[in-house]
Amino acid sequence: MSYFIQQVLNALGWGSVIALLAAGYTMTFGIIGLVNFAYGEVFMIGAFAAYFAVTVFNLPFWVGILASLIGAIVIGLAIERIAFKPVRGSGMITLFITSLGASIIVKNLSIMLFDDSLKNFKVPNFYSGVYLLGDIIVFKKSILIFLITITLGIMLVYLVKNTKLGIAMRGISYDSKISETLGVNTERIIIITFIIASFLGGIAGILWGMLFGSVKASMGAIPVVDAFIASVIGGVGNVFGAIVSGYILAIGSSLFIAYLPSELVGLKPLFVWVVFFIILIFKPSGLFRANIK
Amino acid sequence: MSIIPLLELNNVVAGYGKKDIINKISIRINQGGIVTLLGSNAVGKSTILKTILSQTCLKSGEIKYNGIDISNLATYKIARLGISVVFEGRGIFANLTTKENLLAGAYLLKSKREVEKNLNRVYSVFPILKERANQLAESLSGGEQEMLVIGRSLMSKPNLILLDEPSLGLAPKLVELVGKIIKEINNEGISILLVEQNAKLALGISDYGYLIRKGEVVLEGNCKDLIKNEKIKEIYLGIM
Amino acid sequence: MKFEKKIIGKYILVIGLFFLTFYLLEKILSGFWLTLFLLFGINVILAISLNIINGWIGFFSIGHGGIMLVGAYVAAFLTLPTSFKKGIINLHLPAFILNIQIPLLPALLIGGIFGTITGIILVLPAIRLRGFYFCAGTLGFNIIMTTLAENLPNITNGAMGLRGFPAYTNIWWVWGIAIFLIYITLMLKKSYIGRAFISIGKDQCLAEHMGINLLKYKIYAFGISAFFTSIGAILWVHLILNLFPAAFSLTFVFTVVTMIVIGGMGSVSGSIIGAAIVTLFTDTLAPLEEGFSFLGFQVPQALGLTTILLGILLIVVLIKKPEGIMGEREIFHKLFKEKIN
Numbered sequence: 100m101s102y103f104i105q106q107v108l109n110a111l112g113w114g115s116v117i118a119l120l121a122a123g124y125t126m127t128f129g130i131i132g133l134v135n136f137a138y139g140e141v142f143m144i145g146a147f148a149a150y151f152a153v154t155v156f157n158l159p160f161w162v163g164i165l166a167s168l169i170g171a172i173v174i175g176l177a178i179e180r181i182a183f184k185p186v187r188g189s190g191m192i193t194l195f196i197t198s199l200g201a202s203i204i205v206k207n208l209s210i211m212l213f214d215d216s217l218k219n220f221k222v223p224n225f226y227s228g229v230y231l232l233g234d235i236i237v238f239k240k241s242i243l244i245f246l247i248t249i250t251l252g253i254m255l256v257y258l259v260k261n262t263k264l265g266i267a268m269r270g271i272s273y274d275s276k277i278s279e280t281l282g283v284n285t286e287r288i289i290i291i292t293f294i295i296a297s298f299l300g301g302i303a304g305i306l307w308g309m310l311f312g313s314v315k316a317s318m319g320a321i322p323v324v325d326a327f328i329a330s331v332i333g334g335v336g337n338v339f340g341a342i343v344s345g346y347i348l349a350i351g352s353s354l355f356i357a358y359l360p361s362e363l364v365g366l367k368p369l370f371v372w373v374v375f376f377i378i379l380i381f382k383p384s385g386l387f388r389a390n391i392k
Numbered sequence: 393m394s395i396i397p398l399l400e401l402n403n404v405v406a407g408y409g410k411k412d413i414i415n416k417i418s419i420r421i422n423q424g425g426i427v428t429l430l431g432s433n434a435v436g437k438s439t440i441l442k443t444i445l446s447q448t449c450l451k452s453g454e455i456k457y458n459g460i461d462i463s464n465l466a467t468y469k470i471a472r473l474g475i476s477v478v479f480e481g482r483g484i485f486a487n488l489t490t491k492e493n494l495l496a497g498a499y500l501l502k503s504k505r506e507v508e509k510n511l512n513r514v515y516s517v518f519p520i521l522k523e524r525a526n527q528l529a530e531s532l533s534g535g536e537q538e539m540l541v542i543g544r545s546l547m548s549k550p551n552l553i554l555l556d557e558p559s560l561g562l563a564p565k566l567v568e569l570v571g572k573i574i575k576e577i578n579n580e581g582i583s584i585l586l587v588e589q590n591a592k593l594a595l596g597i598s599d600y601g602y603l604i605r606k607g608e609v610v611l612e613g614n615c616k617d618l619i620k621n622e623k624i625k626e627i628y629l630g631i632m
Numbered sequence: 633m634k635f636e637k638k639i640i641g642k643y644i645l646v647i648g649l650f651f652l653t654f655y656l657l658e659k660i661l662s663g664f665w666l667t668l669f670l671l672f673g674i675n676v677i678l679a680i681s682l683n684i685i686n687g688w689i690g691f692f693s694i695g696h697g698g699i700m701l702v703g704a705y706v707a708a709f710l711t712l713p714t715s716f717k718k719g720i721i722n723l724h725l726p727a728f729i730l731n732i733q734i735p736l737l738p739a740l741l742i743g744g745i746f747g748t749i750t751g752i753i754l755v756l757p758a759i760r761l762r763g764f765y766f767c768a769g770t771l772g773f774n775i776i777m778t779t780l781a782e783n784l785p786n787i788t789n790g791a792m793g794l795r796g797f798p799a800y801t802n803i804w805w806v807w808g809i810a811i812f813l814i815y816i817t818l819m820l821k822k823s824y825i826g827r828a829f830i831s832i833g834k835d836q837c838l839a840e841h842m843g844i845n846l847l848k849y850k851i852y853a854f855g856i857s858a859f860f861t862s863i864g865a866i867l868w869v870h871l872i873l874n875l876f877p878a879a880f881s882l883t884f885v886f887t888v889v890t891m892i893v894i895g896g897m898g899s900v901s902g903s904i905i906g907a908a909i910v911t912l913f914t915d916t917l918a919p920l921e922e923g924f925s926f927l928g929f930q931v932p933q934a935l936g937l938t939t940i941l942l943g944i945l946l947i948v949v950l951i952k953k954p955e956g957i958m959g960e961r962e963i964f965h966k967l968f969k970e971k972i973n
Contacts, residue, residue, distance in 0.1 A: 134764065185951040191764040192692050193954065196893065197947050199694075199886060204943040207936035266488065266496050273485045280445060280479075282471035282500040282548070324775070327768070336487075365783035372772040376757075379765060390487045 105235050106357045107350050112241040112310040114349030115248035119303040120322055121329035121341035122255055123296035129272040129336020129390045130292050132191050134327060136198040137178050138300060139319025140205035145171035145301030146220070146314040147209070154221045167301040174205065175297025176290070202319075209316040217315050220308035244306045251302065252342045255295075259338050268292060272336045272390040321368070325349075328375045336390025344386065348374065396459045398423045398552060398583050399444070399475075404453035406443040412451060413439040414607040421552070421600075426574070426584040428594040428615070430624075431604035437587040438480060440604075441554045444585075445470055445477060457552075472500055474551035478541045480560060480587075486530035490521055493529050493540055497547030507547070514543040517573065535566045542573065552583045559590045571597050591627075595619050603627075650811060658803045666803070667871070668915050673806035674868050675907035679891040680813055680900055681860035686889070687897030688826070689853045690833030691758050694889060695770030696861050697880030698777030699754075703747030703862025704869045704879070705781070707739040708794050711870070716796040724786040736800040736870065744862045751858020755850050774882060781877035793876025801871040809867070813860055817900045818962070829853050830898070883939070887914065890946045896956030901963045906956070913945070914938045 120142060127133045148170030149163035158166075182201040186193050226240045259265035267288050270278040275285045307322075308314050326341075329348050333340025348371050355370040356363070378385065399421045407413040414436040421427045429437045442448045444455055446467050455463045462470055476497075485493050494514060498507045515522040518539045524532060529540060538558060545553050555574065559567040567590065575597050578584050588594035595601060595615045603611035603624070611623060618624050661669060678696075686692050709717075709729050717723060717730045757769040781788045788794075820826035828849050831839040840846055869875045887910060895906025917938045949956065 134768070182947050186954070189950075189954060192767055193950060195764065195767065196889070197950050199889075200943040200946040200950075203883070203886065204940050204947075207940045207943070211936050211940070263495075263499060266492055267499060269488060269492075270485050270496050273487050274483075276447060276467075277479070277483050277485070278496075279467035280471055280477045281496055281544075282468050284466075284468045324771075331765075331768070363783060366779060368779050369776055372776055375772055376769065379761060379769070383765075388487065 101233065101235055102357070103354070106353045108235065108237055108241065110349045110353035111346075112238070112244045112306075113353075114346040115244045116303045116307050116310065117322060117325045117329060117349050118342040118345030119248055119251065119299050119306070120326035121333065121345040122252065122338050123299035123303075124323075124326040125330035125333060125336055125338060125341040126268070126292050126296050128330050130268055131183070131187060131289060132194065132391070133183060134191060134195045134198065135183075136195065136323060136327075137182070137201040137205060138175075138198075138296070138326065139323030140202050140209075141171050141175045141178070141297050141300040141319075142304045142307070142322060143209065143314070143316065143319040144174045144205070144304070145297075146304030146308045146318065147213070147218075147316075148301075149305050149308060150218055150220055150314050154219060160223050164305060167305050168298055171301030171304065172294055172297040175293050175300065178205070179290070179293045202323075206317060206319065213316055215316045217313040220312055220314050222309050222312070226309060240309055244310060247302070247306065248342075251299070252339075255299075255342075256339050264288070264291065269336065269390050324368075325371055328371045332374065332378050332385055334385030334387040334389040337385065337387045340385060340387030395422060397421060397456075398425075398458060399585065400456045401440070401444070402454050402456070404440075404443060404455060405451040406439065406448045406453075407451065408448055412607070413448075414443065416453065417604075417607070417609055419602055419609070421583055421585055424578070424581060424583055425600060426578050426586060426598040428586040428588055428598035428601045429604055430588060430591055430594055430601055432589060432627075435604045436607040437604055438556050439607075441477065441556050441585070441587060444475070444554065471548075474548075475554065476545035476548060476550035476552070477554040478545045478556060478558060480556040483541055484529040484532075484537050484544075486528070488529055489526050490529055490532065490540060491525040494521070494544050494547055497544035500548050506549075510547050510549065514546055517546075517576075518543050534561055535563070538562060538566070538570065542570070546577065546582075550582060552585065553577070555584060555586045555588075557587055557589060559588065559593055567593055591624065595624075650807075654803050654807055668911065670801060670803060670806050670871055671915055672908060672911040673803075673810045674864050674871070675888070675891060675911050676810045676904050677806075677813055677860055677864035677867070678888045679895070679903035679907045680817055681857045681864065682888050683892045683897060683900070683903045684817070684829065684853055684857040686892060687899075688829040688833050689850065690836075691850075692763075692767045693754065693770040694767060694882065694885050695754065695773035695777075696857075696888070697774045697882070697885045699747045699751045699858045699861050700865035700868075700880040700884075701777050701781055701877070702750040703743040704865045704875055705788055705794075706746040707743030707862075707866040708797070708869065708875055710734050710742060711736070711739045711798060711800065712794060712796060713798070720789055723789055733798075736805060736866075739800075740863050740866055743866045744859045747862025747865070748855050748859045751854045751861070752851055754858075755847070755854050758850055758854070759847065771882070774880075774885060778877050778881055788877065791877060793874055793879075795874045797870050797873045797875070799870060799873060801867050806867055809860075809863060814900060814904070821900065821962075825849070825852060833898075887942065890942055892956075893946060894949050894956055896958035896960065898960030899956070899958040899962055902956055902958030905958065909945075910942065913942055917941070 120138065124135065124138055127135050145167040149167040152158045152166040153160055153163035178201045182197045183194060186197055222240070226243060228239045230237045230239065259268065267278065267283045270281070270283065271285050271288055279285055307318065325348055326345070329344040330341045332347070333342070333344035351374065352367055352370040356367045359366065397420045401417055401419045403416045403418055405412055405415055417440060419427070419429070419440070429440060431437050439448060443450060446465055450463055454461055457473055457475070462473070485496060488496065494511055495507065498510060501507050501510070520536055521540060521543055524536065529537065532540060542558065558570050558574070562570065571593050574584060574586065586594055586598060595618055598615045601612065601615050601618050602609050611618070611621070613621070657669065658666070682693070682696055709725060710732065711734060713733055714731055717725070754770065754773065758766055761769050782791050784790070828839070828844050831842070831844065832846060832849060836846065865880065891906035891910045892903050893906070894909055895904070896902030
């Protein structure tokens with residue numbers, strides 16, 4: 100039993116990162132039907148901006164956070180303006196391909212400039228250390244990351260459910276023409292959505308760096324896939340669903356390999372895809388309510 | 393003393409892409425009036441409404457609101473001028489609750505108190521909406537959805553409401569109710585542009601009417617005269 | 633009688649011309665240019681076969697890497713020298729495989745068959761999933777296959793991959809198959825089967841109402857596409873002489889996708905043009921990545937530059953001319969029509 104709990108707790112940190120990414124992912128997925136493969140690079144740039152500020156230039160950690168948010172938002176908006184806005188309305192597949200293209204460009208540019216090795220990510224001291232509950236180990240940083248994510252999650256869900264902005268976003272997700280007739284400036288709301296999503300990506304990047312102590316240029320490749328699957332499972336456009344699904348996928352993956360023989364550990368990526376196919380066959384609209392037509 | 397019409401279309405030609413659906417349409421609505429556009433299916437009535445909202449391709453002509461040219465103004469800006477619309481096929485947000493749909497209608501209002509006030513007003517006109525406030529809009533019946541969109545259009549305290557076939561698909565009792573409500577709304581000072589196939593309903597509540605055929609105005613006049621008109625009687629034989 | 637002789641005569645002349653061209657090219661072209669020409673040919677095969685699914689029947693797949701892995705590994709088991717196979721401790725293949733080494737043609741056919749079976753498995757998601765969700769499913773398929781290949785070292789030698797391939801690939805195989813494929817797809821496009829494919833791509837529901845058996849034609853399309861994709865992959869492996877699980881990952885598949893998008897997704901000649909552009913881009917510019925000196929300046933190493941430029945090219949095409957260079961048309965339309973008659 101304690102082995103089970105240990106696995107679940109181990110996955111909390113990683114699950115939080117995926118939950119945040121899934122929330123940002125599902126927002127843009129819902130509002131303009133964009134499956135944003137380049138979101139992994141927004142995440143990576145956020146982490147790298149913090150890395151440069153803190154590890155390379157030795158600036159205080161709060162500057163790192165600021166750098167990460169600015170970096171993520173700038174990249175996120177740049178990609179939106181250059182690769183997505185011109186093809187808006189051309190269908191999900193076209194948007195997906197341009198996002199693939201943008202992802203490859205940003206990723207390879209980063210590998211070119213910074214090479215694809217692991218960079219050490221410095222963290223303030225009080226984040227390290229563990230708590231012991233019986234024979235279960237809990238990392239302090241996991242708890243912190245979990246709390247930050249839950250707080251952000253609650254704020255996001257409140258935003259989407261109870262504010263004018265949230266109603267506008269969900270309205271545009273369903274039908275942007277009707278929303279316009281109610282006075283909603285859809286272009287502006289879309290930009291705001293991208294800013295929020297990029298913000299989440301940046302935070303997720305920092306949390307990842309804190310969790311694993313390192314970042315690398317190709318770090319976005321796997322998380323972006325997990326975030327995508329979580330947003331499909333959670334119901335497209337549903338922020339709450341995405342967050343919950345992010346945790347489900349992370350904890351599920353950890354339990355999956357925990358109970359497999361050790362040579363098969365490399366099969367971890369398969370878990371999320373198996374869940375993906377099962378959901379698409381039995382409940383294609385997702386576990387929670389989707390926000391699109 | 394000449395009054396500037398609230399809304400005027402002058403020789404408007406519009407359509408989607410290359411095809412022109414409406415051809416040199418001229419229409420006028422005065423402040424406080426109810427004007428109806430009559431005609432059978434697919435003659436371009438809905439297109440006229442969509443053109444006012446800049447949702448079609450305006451080829452030539454002009455649209456003026458209170459004397460200001462709004463011919464190519466962005467849809468959301470037109471809404472901000474105080475023009476609301478109730479579309480055919482309901483146009484509800486199926487993924488939002490009844491209350492959220494109404495709140496969406498109040499998007500342009502700044503003050504929370506005003507939103508609350510308008511919400512209660514709509515609830516008093518349509519009590520069924522208050523009952524279904526937290527239900528998803530898609531679970532409402534056809535008649536309830538129609539009330540929802542009319543209610544939603546009232547939330548922003550508009551000056552002019554464009555109504556696209558509100559009676560479509562409704563049972564006769566509901567059609568009567570809708571007619572009564574439209575009249576009530578108008579009595580409070582809101583101008584109405586009503587697009588309808590149901591001539592009896594439309595002519596019964598409107599002041600002025602235009603008969604549209606093949607994208608053009610073929611007949612216009614005060615509704616009391618139109619009701620007696622031979623051509624109208626001929627077209628709507630048996631229904632009036 | 634005379635009329636038929638004329639047609640046969642025409643065909644013999646054309647085939648003879650091809651033979652002559654290949655012979656001359658093989659003599660004239662030096663190492664680098666020959667390899668480039670071979671890569672071009674392989675890319676043509678991969679592009680045209682991918683186009684059948686993505687362009688004609690309209691199911692956008694980014695998972696063909698999985699098919700390539702199956703075809704390539706099966707062929708590899710058969711063509712690798714027995715000494716090599718027995719020398720790898722991890723490999724636990726059946727004895728009869730370890731003890732044989734066969735030439736290219738049977739390897740192509742057997743690998744092709746296994747690849748085709750894998751490809752037809754993809755028809756299953758194609759029945760239920762539409763549009764983008766099918767695309768996502770194929771992404772999953774690619775990742776699943778790559779992960780399996782990495783984690784079953786008993787079969788594939790895991791991430792370390794396989795080496796020691798005999799250099800079977802030459803201009804005759806590559807371009808012979810490529811020309812053959814071009815010919816049959818052009819014929820296909822005008823035939824009932826091809827037109828059925830395209831109508832499924834345009835509007836699946838409508839095609840069904842017109843009496844087209846969707847399942848049957850999807851199986852045909854996936855089958856043909858997978859067969860030639862596998863062949864292309866096998867030829868590739870016997871050119872670059874190594875094979876490892878990540879060889880056909882998303883990056884590789886993306887390159888092929890770029891070819892058909894640039895060229896035009898409904899067009900065979902488009903795929904050829906797209907393959908030409910991409911091959912030129914990646915393989916002639918590749919040496920530049922190492923860094924070079926130009927007019928006295930030392931331009932630094934820029935790994936991945938060609939991939940970046942390819943990505944930019946793709947986005948530019950999608951924004952400016954989304955239907956690609958050729959759209960759905962073929963070049964030499966008139967000549968083409970003449971050949972049918």
